[in-house]
Amino acid sequence: MEPKFLVLARWTVWANRCLYDACAGLAQEEYYKRRSSAFPSIHLTLNHLLATDRIWLGRLSGDGHSIPSLDYEVCPDFPSLRLARGKEDDRLTGVVQRLVEEGRPSAMLDYISMDGRPQTMRVDLVLSHLFLHHAHHRGQVHCLLSQTDVAPPSLDLTYFPREGT
Structure with a gap:
């Protein structure tokens, strides 16, 4: 059976692609x-x-980041955002794979929050937050799409093709 965080990473990549x-x-x-x-x-x-x-x-990889705020516009247009999303999804699966292989989901992660305060959280809770956060905001985009002529895709985990999981 594939570890749950790897399944959630693959589901996130699939759902992002659909969206x-x-x-x-x-x-x-x-x-x-x-x-x-x-x-x-x-x-x-x-x-x-x-x-x-x-x-x-x-934070999870130890590489740091250069994002100044949570509302930072990383890419100004859809084509560049789509390309960046694909690269970040590859990174997501790679980071999660390494964390699982190294047995780190139960380890503690020390980091600095966006408001500059030192924080500590278990890696499995960080990963849970990451995937729940994605589902939350994908749901918002789904709702926004429903206000257009483009039908929003079905993104539930139950629709995700899970060969071998």
Whole structure:
């Protein structure tokens, strides 16, 4: 049986791909349109997920990050954001694979929060947060897509093809 965090990493990559495929069908006006949500557009919500992945994966890998804020716009347009998302998804699966192989999910992670305070959290809780955070904001993009002519994709884990898991 594949370890749960690896399954969740692969599900996240799959769900991101499905969501980006749907967003590719949007007119630019719809993609950037200001809407009522935690982040005021589909574009800015997707940027938030990329920014937070860079933050958390930088902490987990020990590589650090250069993201100045949680609402930082990493990429100004959809094509560059999609390309960056794919690279970050590769990084996500690699970091999670290493953590699992090294038996580190029960280890403690020391890091500095975005407000500059030292923090400590178990790696398994950080990973749980990372995947729940993704699902939360993908759900927001799903809702925002439902306000357009592009049908939002089914992203539930139950729809994820899980060969061998």
